[in-house]
Structures are given as structure tokens and as C-alpha cells.
Amino acid sequence: MIDLSAVHIDYQTVLPELVVTGTIVVVLLLDLVVPPDRRRWLAVVSVVGLAIALIASIPLWGQHRSAFADTMAGDSFAAFFNVLLLAVTILTVLISPRYLRCVHLDFGEYYALVLSAAAGMMLLAAATSLMTIFLGIELLSLALYVLCSFSRLQEHSQESGLKYLLLGGFATGFLLYGMALIYGATGSTTLLGIRAFVTSSPGTNVLLLLGIGFLSVGLAFKASAAPFHMWTPDVYEGAPTIVTTFMSVATKAAAFAAVGRIFVATLPSLEAQWYVPLALIAVLSMSIGNVVAITQSNLKRLLAYSGIAHAGFIFLGILPGTTDGLAASLFYIAAYAAMNFGAFAVVTALDAKGEHADELTYWTGLFYRRPFLATTMTIFMLSLAGIPPTVGFFAKLFVFQALVTAHLWIPLIVGILTTVISLYYYLRVIVVMVTVPEGAPVEREGVGLPMTVVVGLSALGTTVTGLVPQVFGWALQATRF
Amino acid sequence: MSWYQLPATVPWLTIAVLLPLAGALLVLLAPSAARSAIKQLGVLTTVFTLVLVGLLLGGFQQGTAGLQFDEHHSWITNLGISYHLGVDGLSLFLLGLNALLFLLALAVTDPKMPRFKEFVLLMLVLEAATTGVLVALDLILFYVFWEATLVPLYLLIGAWGEGRRIYAAFKFLIYTVLASFFMLVAILALAALNANQTGTLTFDWSTLVQHPVTGSVDVLGIRVGIQVLLFLGFAVAFAVKMPLFPVHTWLPAAYTASPVPTLLIFAGLISKLGAYGFLRFNLSLFPDGTRSAGPYLAGLAVTGILYGALMALVQSDLKRLVAYASMSHLGFIGLGIFTQNLLGVEGALIQMINHGVIIAALFLTVAMIERRAGTRDRTQLRGLEQRAPLFAALFLVVSLAALGLPGLNGFVGEFLIMLGAWSRFLPLAVGAGLGVILAAWYVLRMYQGAFQEAPSQPTAFAEARWTEAGVLAPLLALMVVLGVSPAFFPAAVQATVQAVVSR
Numbered sequence: 011m012i013d014l015s016a017v018h019i020d021y022q023t024v025l026p027e028l029v030v031t032g033t034i035v036v037v038l039l040l041d042l043v044v045p046p047d048r049r050r051w052l053a054v055v056s057v058v059g060l061a062i063a064l065i066a067s068i069p070l071w072g073q074h075r076s077a078f079a080d081t082m083a084g085d086s087f088a089a090f091f092n093v094l095l096l097a098v099t100i101l102t103v104l105i106s107p108r109y110l111r112c113v114h115l116d117f118g119e120y121y122a123l124v125l126s127a128a129a130g131m132m133l134l135a136a137a138t139s140l141m142t143i144f145l146g147i148e149l150l151s152l153a154l155y156v157l158c159s160f161s162r163l164q165e166h167s168q169e170s171g172l173k174y175l176l177l178g179g180f181a182t183g184f185l186l187y188g189m190a191l192i193y194g195a196t197g198s199t200t201l202l203g204i205r206a207f208v209t210s211s212p213g214t215n216v217l218l219l220l221g222i223g224f225l226s227v228g229l230a231f232k233a234s235a236a237p238f239h240m241w242t243p244d245v246y247e248g249a250p251t252i253v254t255t256f257m258s259v260a261t262k263a264a265a266f267a268a269v270g271r272i273f274v275a276t277l278p279s280l281e282a283q284w285y286v287p288l289a290l291i292a293v294l295s296m297s298i299g300n301v302v303a304i305t306q307s308n309l310k311r312l313l314a315y316s317g318i319a320h321a322g323f324i325f326l327g328i329l330p331g332t333t334d335g336l337a338a339s340l341f342y343i344a345a346y347a348a349m350n351f352g353a354f355a356v357v358t359a360l361d362a363k364g365e366h367a368d369e370l371t372y373w374t375g376l377f378y379r380r381p382f383l384a385t386t387m388t389i390f391m392l393s394l395a396g397i398p399p400t401v402g403f404f405a406k407l408f409v410f411q412a413l414v415t416a417h418l419w420i421p422l423i424v425g426i427l428t429t430v431i432s433l434y435y436y437l438r439v440i441v442v443m444v445t446v447p448e449g450a451p452v453e454r455e456g457v458g459l460p461m462t463v464v465v466g467l468s469a470l471g472t473t474v475t476g477l478v479p480q481v482f483g484w485a486l487q488a489t490r491f
Numbered sequence: 492m493s494w495y496q497l498p499a500t501v502p503w504l505t506i507a508v509l510l511p512l513a514g515a516l517l518v519l520l521a522p523s524a525a526r527s528a529i530k531q532l533g534v535l536t537t538v539f540t541l542v543l544v545g546l547l548l549g550g551f552q553q554g555t556a557g558l559q560f561d562e563h564h565s566w567i568t569n570l571g572i573s574y575h576l577g578v579d580g581l582s583l584f585l586l587g588l589n590a591l592l593f594l595l596a597l598a599v600t601d602p603k604m605p606r607f608k609e610f611v612l613l614m615l616v617l618e619a620a621t622t623g624v625l626v627a628l629d630l631i632l633f634y635v636f637w638e639a640t641l642v643p644l645y646l647l648i649g650a651w652g653e654g655r656r657i658y659a660a661f662k663f664l665i666y667t668v669l670a671s672f673f674m675l676v677a678i679l680a681l682a683a684l685n686a687n688q689t690g691t692l693t694f695d696w697s698t699l700v701q702h703p704v705t706g707s708v709d710v711l712g713i714r715v716g717i718q719v720l721l722f723l724g725f726a727v728a729f730a731v732k733m734p735l736f737p738v739h740t741w742l743p744a745a746y747t748a749s750p751v752p753t754l755l756i757f758a759g760l761i762s763k764l765g766a767y768g769f770l771r772f773n774l775s776l777f778p779d780g781t782r783s784a785g786p787y788l789a790g791l792a793v794t795g796i797l798y799g800a801l802m803a804l805v806q807s808d809l810k811r812l813v814a815y816a817s818m819s820h821l822g823f824i825g826l827g828i829f830t831q832n833l834l835g836v837e838g839a840l841i842q843m844i845n846h847g848v849i850i851a852a853l854f855l856t857v858a859m860i861e862r863r864a865g866t867r868d869r870t871q872l873r874g875l876e877q878r879a880p881l882f883a884a885l886f887l888v889v890s891l892a893a894l895g896l897p898g899l900n901g902f903v904g905e906f907l908i909m910l911g912a913w914s915r916f917l918p919l920a921v922g923a924g925l926g927v928i929l930a931a932w933y934v935l936r937m938y939q940g941a942f943q944e945a946p947s948q949p950t951a952f953a954e955a956r957w958t959e960a961g962v963l964a965p966l967l968a969l970m971v972v973l974g975v976s977p978a979f980f981p982a983a984v985q986a987t988v989q990a991v992v993s994r
Contacts, residue, residue, distance in 0.1 A: 397642055398635035407631070407675070411570060414679040426672040433668055434661070437645065441657060444650045446605075479567040486569055 020077030023070070023084030023136070026063040026092050030129040033059025034122050041118025049116050050107040056121045060100045060128070067092035072487075080200040081139035083491075087275075090340060090488035091135035091267045095260055098347055099128040101467070102256040104460045105355060109252045112362035115161055123160075124256065127153035131264035139200040140189040143268055147185065147232060150264060151178050154257050158249040170248025177241045178231070185228025191221030201276040208279055219283055225272065226287060232265035234314075235321040236294040243306075246314040251361040251368070254310060255354035258317050259347045266324055266343055273328055274336040275491045281331035289329055289421050295322025296428040303435045309357055310368045312435060313350070316394060319432060320346050326425055327409045330416035333489040338408035340485040345393070345405035348475060352468030353390040356383050359457040359465065373439065375447030383457065384443045386469040393472045395436040396429050404476035497550035503543070503560045504576040504626045507586070508619050510540050511593075515615035518608060526602040533597040533611040540618065541590040551583055553983045556990035558628065558697060566629075571682065571692035575628040580987025581770050581840070582625045584980070585763055588847045589625060591965065592759045593618045595851065596752035598962055599858075604750075610651055617643035617756065624764050630678045630694040630772075637728075637768075638671060640761065644753070652748035659741075659748035666741045670731035677724025681776070684717065700775050703994075722780030725772050726788065733765030735788065735825055736795035739818055746814035751858040758817050759851040763843045766824045770840070770991065774831065778994040785829040786916065792825030793922040800929035809857045809867040812937065816893065817850045819926055820901075826916075826923055827908035835911020836988050837981055842904030844980075845892075845973060849901055852889040852966040856882075859959055860941070863952050872941035878952035883942045885955060885963055892970045894934040895927055900973035 021028070036059070037052050044051055067089050075084030102124060110116040130149030137143040155178065159171025193199055195218035196207040208218075227238060234242040246254045273284060299319025306312040324346070327339030360367035360383065376384040393402035406429065413422040456462075475481050497503065514536025521529050552559055558577035566574045578586065597614060604610060620643065623636030641664060649660035678694065684704045686692040693699065707716045731738045749757050774781050799819030806812040824846065827839030859882070860875075861867040876883040892899040895906075905927065912920040973980065 392642060398638045403635070403638070408570070410675065411679050414676070414683050422676065426676065427669075430665065430669045430672060433664060437661070437664065440646070441649055444646070479565075479569075479572075482567055483569055 017079045018077050020075060020082075020084065023075045023077040023082050023088075025066045026070075026096070027129055027132050027136070029059060029063040029066055030096075030125055030132065033063075034125045034129065037118065037122050037125065041122070044118070046116070049118055052118050052121045053103050053107050056103045056125060057100055059125070060096050060103065063132075064093060064096040064100070067096065074491075076138065076202070078142075079139075080202050081142045082136050083138045083271075084136065085491060086488045087267070087271070087491060088132075088136040090484065091263065092132050094263055094344055094347055095128060095131045095135065098256070098260050098263070098351060099124065101351060101355075101464045102252065102260075105358060105464050106252055108458050108460065109250075109358055109362045113161065113250065115250060117160075120157070120160065123153045123157050126150075127157065127256070128260070131260055134264045135267035137268065138202065138271065140192065141199055143272075144186065144189065146264070146268075147228070148182070150261065151182070151232075154253070154261065157253045157257070158245055160253060161250050164248075166248040167250060168248075170245045173241055173248075174245045181228050181231035181238065184224045184231075188221045188224025188226075188228060191217055191224060193221075195221055201271060205276045208277060212279070214283075219280075222277065222280070222284060223287065226284070226291070229265055229269050229272075230291055230321075233262050233269065233321045233324075234318050235291050235325060236298040236318055237291075239295065239298065239318045239321075242318055243311045243314040246317075247308060247310045247368070251310070251354070251358045255351060255358050258313065258354055259351045262317065262321060262324075263343050263347060266328075266339065269325075269328060270336050270339065270489070274331060274333060274489070278331045285329060285331070288325060289418075292322045292325035292329065292421055293424045295319060295325065296424055297322075300428040300432040300435075303432070306435070307370050308368050309370055309373070309439070312370070312439075313353060313357070316432070316436075317350065319428065320350070320394075322428075323406065323409060323425060326421055327412050329418055329421060330412055332412070332416070333491070334486070335409075335412040335416065336489045337482070337485040338405075338412040340488055341408050341482050342405040344481070344485070345401040345472075345475065348468055348471035349390045349393040349400070349402055352386060352465060352472060353394065355461065355465050355468060356387045356390070359383055359461050362457075370439070370442055373442050374445050376443040378447070380457075382462065383465065386465050387443065388440050389469050389472055391436040391439050395433050397433075399473070399476060401472050401474075401476035404482075408482060493552045494549040497546065497560075499560075502562050502576075503547055504562055504578065507540060507543055507547070508576075508623045508626065510543065511536055511615040511618040511622065514539075515612050515619070518612045518615065521608065523606075523608045526607050529608050529611055530597075530600070530602045533600070533615060534594065536615060537590065537594040537597050537618065540622075541587075541594050544586050544590040547578065548583065548587055551578070551983065554986050556580070556986040563695075566632075570694075571686075572631045572694050573629045574632060575695055575697070576626045577628045577697075578626060580984030581767065581991070583983060584840070584844050585767055586622065586625050588763070588844055589618070589621055589760055592755055592847060592851055595855075595962055595965070596755045599755075599855065600752045604651070606650070610647070610750075610752075613643040613647055614752065614756075617647070621756070621760060621764065625767065628696040630682070630696060630699070632694075633696075634671070634675060634678060637674075637764075638668075640764070641667060644757070644761070647753040648745060648749050651750045651753070653750070654748050655744065656748040659744040662741045663745040666731050666738065667728075670728045670738070673724045674728035677721045680724070681721050696771070696775075700994075703776070703778065716780060716783060718777040718780030719783050720780075722773055722777040722784050725768065725777075726784070729765040729768035729773070730788070730791075731765070732768070733762050733821055733825065734818070735791050736798050736818075736822070737791070739795065742818055743811055743814050746817070747808070747810055751854065754854050755851045758814070758854060759847040762817070762821055763847055766821070766828060766839065766843050769825075769828050770836065774828065774836070774991050775994065778831075781829070781831060785831060789826050789829035789912075789916055789919055792822045792829065793919045793926075794822075795819065795825065796822030796923055796926035797929070800926050800933065803933045804929065807869045809860065809869055809937070809941075810854070812869065812933065813850070813853045813857055816853070816930065816933065817846070819930065820846050820850070820893075822926065823905055823908050823923060826912055826919060827904075830908070830911040830915045831992055832911050832915060833985075833988060833992055834907050835915070836992055837984065838904050838907025838909075838911055840984055840988065841900075841973075841977065841980055842908060845900040845904045845970075848966050848969045848973075849889065849893050852963060852970070853893060855963060855966075856886050856889055859955070869937055869940055873944050874942070875952050876942040879954040881960070882955040885960065885967065886942065887938060888967055888970065889963075890934045890938050892974070894931045898974050900970045900977070903974060903977040 070089040134146030161167035231238040303315035393400035620639040627633040803815035
């Protein structure tokens with residue numbers, strides 16, 4: 011029998027997660043009574059719940075809470091990720107009803123699953139113990155496995171879900187095994203305990219290093235970093251586009267929250283040991299992602315490879331093992347969230363209407379059919395390519411700055427060279443959109459108010475976030491653990 | 492000394508950057524079908540910008556080396572990045588050239604072209620970016636403007652160009668972006684080194700100039716001065732943009748593919764931004780690095796003079812001929828910069844303005860010939876002088892300025908550069924002199940062939956119209972004024988140049 015009386019129960023720390031979990035229950039129950047043609051009310055309820063959770067996250071800013079026997083943290087880092095993840099989830103839910111109706115997938119479970127994934131991601135961002143990290147990862151993964159195969163009659167979608175499930179299960183095995191080894195080496199499952207062990211007994215501990223290695227495999231899989239990226243293009247392509255939009259941004263952010271807590275907050279003293287494998291992951295991700303993306307003719311696959319490359323760039327900020335470097339990564343994650351969400355949202359908007367809208371050929375002359383979507387897509391592509399004055403440039407600038415300060419020249423050079431390569435495929439999308447289509451009738455149609463607002467907000471975030479100086483300050487403060 | 496005093500509280504330079512953007516916003520709101528309204532909007536915006544820059548030219552305190560119209564605000568304080576704008580002798584006249592060329596470019600833009608609205612929009616955005624490049628004095632801010640010029644240029648060539656436009660646009664972009672990243676690394680490294688020395692992280696140009704970095708590092712076993720390494724990082728970016736031999740290979744493709752209004756900016760202005768970068772950053776921040784590496788770049792510049800001239804000799808396409816001639820003349824500017832003495836650098840600054848004026852006029856006249864004759868093949872054109880004497884006269888003045896005839900502006904800059912080079916690199920000065928002779932050869936042959944030789948059969952060739960002469964008039968006037976009384980120009984810039992070369 012475990013004595014729970016010593017466990018510090020702190021509801022404020024988990025309030026955002028509690029609100030989201032409560033909303034899941036409400037949505038599931040409401041689904042039983044709401045008639046099918048009123049399902050958009052489920053979206054409304056979800057957005058309200060998520061918004062309350064977002065507001066509940068803000069008081070955590072600037073605090074240093076540790077609750078439930080050091081397994082959960084209520085700090086600026088958690089607040090930063092909560093706000094980011096909840097914002098992404100709210101935007102996703104906002105554009106969901108119209109898309110789901112168009113592709114005949116308007117089921118109430120969808121909202122419950124998205125909320126579960128969000129809860130898992132938030133849990134992961136706040137987790138400070140191997141157990142809670144595992145819980146968070148499993149919660150978000152299980153929800154995403156189902157969401158990927160949500161389109162029950164589409165073979166593609168089934169394939170996507172099954173692939174994600176099988177490979178994800180494999181990666182979870184690695185993750186668990188690594189956790190077991192770390193526990194065996196340090197005798198603790200909390201990050202605080204592991205940190206205390208590492209600082210008190212320096213020297214090479216093979217068991218611990220092996221454990222860290224396995225753990226990195228599991229996390230790199232979730233962040234879709236090379237060489238554990240193989241699932242990404244297939245899963246992104248097959249899953250319903252709205253799910254891809256959500257997972258491409260949110261999952262990566264959550265995975266990097268865990269990476270930051272483990273490597274920078276817990277194991278900075280072992281930087282010399284984990285530098286080489288992590289640098290390898292970063293360099294491989296940037297190279298493979300950016301080079302293979304050149305050959306893609308499907309926009310979802312192209313963005314999948316671009317996402318792999320960006321995972322590499324985010325890893326660059328982790329490499330110095332300093333909180334300043336981590337702050338650069340945090341800024342990058344926020345920037346990536348704005349621009350990549352926007353890009354996928356544009357794909358979603360087109361996908362709701364046309365057949366094969368994710369093929370690049372469909373985008374020929376988009377400027378003349380959908381000027382708003384094409385213009386915003388141009389902004390997202392320029393930002394993903396890192397061209398000033400978009401936020402993508404500043405994200406790369408801060409990460410490069412961290413590398414220069416730490417004298418890590420080789421990852422820096424690879425980062426720069428692959429950035430140049432990436433220009434080719436990002437700009438190709440723009441060129442395709444401005445190419446005049448041959449003899450096609452010019453049809454202009456709307457995409458609905460929610461989509462216009464969401465895409466507009468993403469574009470605004472992509473253009474002004476870099477110019478607002480406070481944002482990087484927030485990222486810096488979020489990493490003061 | 493200045494002609495009048497401008498109120499210091501007005502953020503003049505911010506207005507100069509924002510004015511074209513405001514025009515772009517208005518164009519964005521206009522309906523695509525209102526072509527003439529859009530044209531008027533575009534031209535008016537550039538006129539206002541030119542008037543504003545003219546005001547600044549008059550209000551500029553001559554004889555002082557420091558920055559004027561200074562605007563300094565904190566921006567990303569955690570990383571020492573600030574919003575710092577300012578003008579000194581290096582950028583003053585280039586701002587004027589910038590505003591003038593954009594006005595001419597929009598004046599010659601044909602409203603009947605496809606997607607006219609988007610074209611004007613991009614040109615105005617480009618003007619904002621190039622203005623920003625010339626006035627930005629924080630290294631990161633400069634980099635932001637520097638890169639921001641690329642996207643409009645890329646789209647202008649890629650979407651409105653001719654021939655292999657997509658290929659040319661990509662080639663230009665990949666070259667310049669790759670080179671720019673070297674500069675970005677050098678900027679970051681410079682700031683980090685400076686922070687080690689002084690204890691504060693800053694990207695502010697005027698602070699960095701006061702604390703030149705010192706020391707050396709081992710690169711692959713060879714001891715290299717840090718200044719030399721940083722110099723090279725910046726030099727790659729500026730050499731590609733200018734372009735210097737041997738990183739010029741994007742130039743013929745990009746110039747040939749560009750639509751005429753973009754070409755005016757491209758050849759007249761964008762190349763100067765590279766030269767300006769050399770003066771503003773390489774010479775000012777790394778004087779020791781320049782002394783070590785500069786002679787090699789001067790050698791490359793003279794190679795470029797001769798290579799460009801020889802290539803111009805064998806071209807029959809007038810557009811390509813002028814493109815190579817432009818490259819040859821840019822070599823003079825490079826040579827002048829790396830003499831690192833007063834005469835050479837001043838000559839380079841003057842030649843930057845001259846080159847912008849002359850090349851713009853040459854490309855404009857070539858475009859006029861092409862529109863009339865339907866070809867720009869030099870060997871197909873005969874006896875145009877008899878058909879269009881006024882046009883021939885205009886073309887002759889431009890050609891003579893290009894080959895450096897005394898009395899016209901081309902002579903002044905080249906002469907000063909040769910004088911400067913003579914005292915530092917004698918063999919290179921001789922090589923550059925050879926380039927002048929070659930220039931006379933290809934320019935006069937072009938004029939004689941196309942205009943003077945008797946035609947085998949009579950061809951229709953219309954006389955210059957008033958609008959065309961009007962567009963050329965300010966450029967021709969500048970050629971004569973700068974050529975006859977070049978003295979006012981050094982007076983305004985001498986103090987700044989003196990400060991640069993005496994570092």
C-alpha cells in the first residue's frame with residue numbers, strides 16, 4: 011500500500027489539464043443528446059473549455075511549483091507550452107466543423123479525441139517525472155492513432171493510422187526501456203532525483219547513457235526527427251488534413267517540451283555525452299528533410315519533410331545545453347507553430363473542396379482563384395524558408411546566435427547550407443501559385459469566416475511576431491526553471 | 492554647412508522607408524482593373540519619395556563625417572539588436588539615385604502589361620527594402636532589409652521576365668542567399684567577439700566601428716587574423732551582389748531575363764548595394780582585414796573589368812552587351828574601393844552614382860530600340876541615325892558617357908579611381924586602363940554599326956517620342972552636370988570617406 015499522505019496535491023498546477031479533461035467528458039455526454047446537424051455546438055463547447063484552460067494557464071507564469079511528489083511542474087515553461095498548445099488546438103477546432111462536414115466525417119468523437127490529445131500534450135509539457143512523461147506521450151499518441159484513421163472508408167487514412175500505431179508502439183517500447191534503464195542507473199523516476207544523482211556522482215555511467223539514448227529515440231520519433239522520421243510523410247499524407255494540421259504542429263511542440271526538460275533542465279552536466287548523438291539527429295533531420303522535400307510533388311508530403319527539417323533546426327537550440335539556447339528553440343517552436351499551422355490550414359481549406367487538392371499541380375494559378383489563400387500561403391512559405399522580415403527568419407537567427415555563442419560550428423554550417431537548399435522547394439510552391447493556368451475557368455469562392463480568421467491570424471503571427479521584441483523575452487523567461 | 496536646417500524631431504528616414512510601403516498598401520486596395528489609377532499611384536509615391544530624399548540632400552550637413560538624421564531605438568534588447576537608421580556621406584547620394592531610378596522605372600512601366608497591379612506593388616515594396624538597406628545601421632536590421640530585397644526581385648524576374656526567367660530567378664536567388672548566410676555568420680561572430688572584448692552584446696554599427704576586433708585563429712593549421720575571416724564573410728555576400736568576378740555568373744541570365752523597369756533597378760541600384768556594403772561594413776569594421784585581403788579583391792575587380800569588356804566585345808545581343816559592359820564598369824568601382832585611399836574610394840563613390848545613371852540610360856535606350864525594331868541583335872540594326880536623328884543623338888551621349896569621355900560623368904569617377912589605384916597597385920591600374928580602351932571599342936562599334944552604317948534596305952524606325960526623351964532627360968542632365976562640375980560631390984562626402992580610409 012503506497013502512502014499518499016505525503017504527496018503534495020496542488021490543483022492550481024494541474025488546473026488547465028483538469029479543465030480540458032472535464033471538457034472531454036462534457037463533449038462526450040453532449041454528443042449523445044445533440045442532433046447530428048447541430049454538432050457544431052460541440053466545437054463551440056470545446057473552444058470554450060480550451061479558452062478557460064488557456065486563461066487558467068496564465069497564473070502559472072513566473073511560478074516555480076512542484077506538485078504530486080515532484081511529478082508535475084507549474085512554472086513558466088509549462089505556461090508557455092500550455093498557451094501555445096491550447097491556442098493551436100482552439101484554432102484547429104475552429105476550422106474543424108466546416109472541413110468535417112465537407113468530407114462527411116462530422117462525428118462527435120472527433121472533438122473528444124482532439125481534446126484528449128491536447129490534454130496529453132499539456133501533461134507532457136508539465137511532466138517532471140519519467141512516469142508522467144510516459145503518461146503524457148501515451149495519452150496524446152492513442153488519441154492521434156485514432157484521429158489518423160478517422161476517415162473510416164478511406165484506405166489511405168486506415169493505412170496512416172495503422173502505420174503510426176505500429177511504429178509508434180515500437181518507439182514507445184524504446185522509450186519505456188530507456189526509462190527503465192535510467193531508473194536502474196539513478197534509482198529515481200523524477201527529473202529532480204535524476205538531476206541530483208547526476209550532479210552528486212559524476213563520471214561515466216554506461217547504464218544511464220544507454221537509458222538516455224533509448225529515451226532520445228522515443229522522443230525523436232514523436233518530434234519526427236531523422237533517422238526516426240520514416241513514418242511522417244505517409245502518416246501526414248493519409249490522415250485527414252485537419253488532423254495533419256493539428257499533429258504536425260502540436261505533437262512536435264509537446265515532444266520538444268519534454269526534450270527541453272530532460273536535456274537542458276535535468277542533464278546539462280552530461281552535455282559532452284549527449285551532444286554528439288543529438289547533433290547527429292539535428293544534422294540528419296535538416297539534411298534529409300530539406301533534400302528529400304525537393305522531390306515531393308504532394309504538398310502534404312512536402313510539408314512533412316519540411317517539418318522533419320524544422321525538427322532539426324529546433325534541436326540546434328538544444329545542443330549548447332544552456333537555457334539561452336533552449337529559449338531560442340522555444341521561440342522557434344512558437345514560430346513554427348504559427349507558420350506551419352497556417353500552411354496546413356490553407357491545404358485544409360482547399361482540401362475541403364477539391365479532389366487531390368494536396369497535389370502541387372492543383373495549386374497552379376491559385377493566385378487568380380483564391381487570392382487570399384495564395385497570398386497567405388506565400389507568407390507561410392517565405393517564413394518557413396527563413397526570409398526576413400518574417401518570424402521564420404528571426405527563429406533561425408536566434409538559434410544560429412546560440413550556436414555561435416557556444417562555438418558549435420559544424421551544426422551551424424549544416425543548418426545554413428540546408429536552409430539555402432530549402433529555398434528551392436518553398437519558392438517552387440510560390441512560383442506554381444503565380445503561374446497562369448491554361449484555359450481553366452476562373453472560379454472564386456469563399457472558405458468561410460472561421461477559416462479566413464484562422465488563416466489571417468496565422469499570417470499575422472508569422473509576419474509580426476518576429477518584429478515584436480517581447481516574444482523572445484518571454485521565451486527567455488520560460489526557460490528560467 | 493548645409494543649405495537649410497531640417498527639424499531633428501521628425502523621423503525622416505523611417506518616413507522614407509515607409510512612404511513606398513504606404514503607396515504599396517494603397518495599390519493593394521485599388522481594383523486590378525483601374526490600371527491608370529494604379530500607375531498614377533505608383534509614380535506619385537516615387538515622386539514623393541524623391542522629393543523627401545531631395546529635402547534630405549539639401550538638409551545634409553556637409554563637411555562632417557558623422558551620422559545624420561540619426562534614429563536610434565531599442566528593439567530586441569536581450570540580444571542587443573536595435574532599430575538604428577542614419578545617413579552619412581557613403582549613403583547620401585545613393586539614396587538620391589535610389590529614389591530617382593524607382594521613379595523612372597515606374598514611369599516606363601507599361602500599364603497594359605499582365606498583372607500590372609502586382610508588378611507596381613512589388614516594385615514599391617522593393618523600393619522600401621532598398622531604402623532600408625541604405626539607411627540601416629544595426630547589422631541585423633541591415634540584414635533584414637538586405638534579404639527583404641530578394642523576394643520582390645525574385646518574383647519580378649520569375650513572373651514578369653522573358654526567356655528562361657524561372658531559371659534566372661532561381662540562380663540569382665540561390666547565389667545571393669547562400670552568400671548572404673556567410674554574412675549572417677560573420678555578423679553573429681562579430682557581435683559575439685565584440686561582446687567578449689567589451690562585455691556588452693550589440694549589433695549597432697556605430698558602436699562596433701569604435702572597437703575593431705583583434706586576434707587570430709587557426710584555420711586548418713594556418714594562422715589567420717579574425718578580421719580577415721570576418722572580412723571574407725561579409726565580402727562573399729557583397730561580391731555576389733555586385734557582382735565581382737568569378738561569382739558573376741548569375742548576372743547575364745538575370746539581366747537578360749529581367750523586365751525593363753526591374754532591370755533599371757537591378758543594374759542601376761542593386762549592384763551598388765553590394766559596393767555600398769563593402770564601404771559601410773568591410774572597410775569600416777575591418778580595416779586591417781581589408782589591408783590583408785583587399786589587394787586580392789582588387790585583382791579580382793580588374794579581372795572583372797577585362798573579362799566583362801572582352802565578353803561585351805563578342806555579344807551581338809544588345810541587352811547582353813550592356814550587361815557585360817555593366818559588369819566591366821562595376822570592376823572599376825571594386826578597384827576604387829580596395830585602394831583604401833581617399834582618391835580611390837571617393838572615385839568609387841562617384842562612379843557608383845555615374846554607373847547607376849549610365850547603365851539605366853543604356854538599358855532604357857536598348858529597350859526603346861527593341862520596341863521599335865523588334866530585335867536587339869546588333870548585327871541586324873543598320874543606319875538608324877538617318878531615320879531618327881534625335882534618338883541617335885541621345886544614344887550617342889549615353890554611349891560616350893559609358894566609355895568615359897571627359898566632360899561627361901563617366902570620366903570623373905574612372906579618372907579618380909585610376910589615380911587612386913596608381914599609387915597603390917600600379918599593375919592593376921594599367922590593367923584597368925586597358926579596360927577603358929576596350930570599352931571605347933565595344934561602345935563605338937555598337938554605335939557605328941547600328942546607327943551610322945548605311946542600311947541594305949530601308950527600315951522603319953520611329954523617332955524618339957517626347958515621353959521617352961522626358962524619361963531620359965534627367966539621366967542625361969545628370970551625366971552632363973556631374974561631368975562638367977563634379978566638385979560639389981566630393982565636398983559632401985569627403986569627410987566621411989576620409990574617416991573610412993584613415994581607420
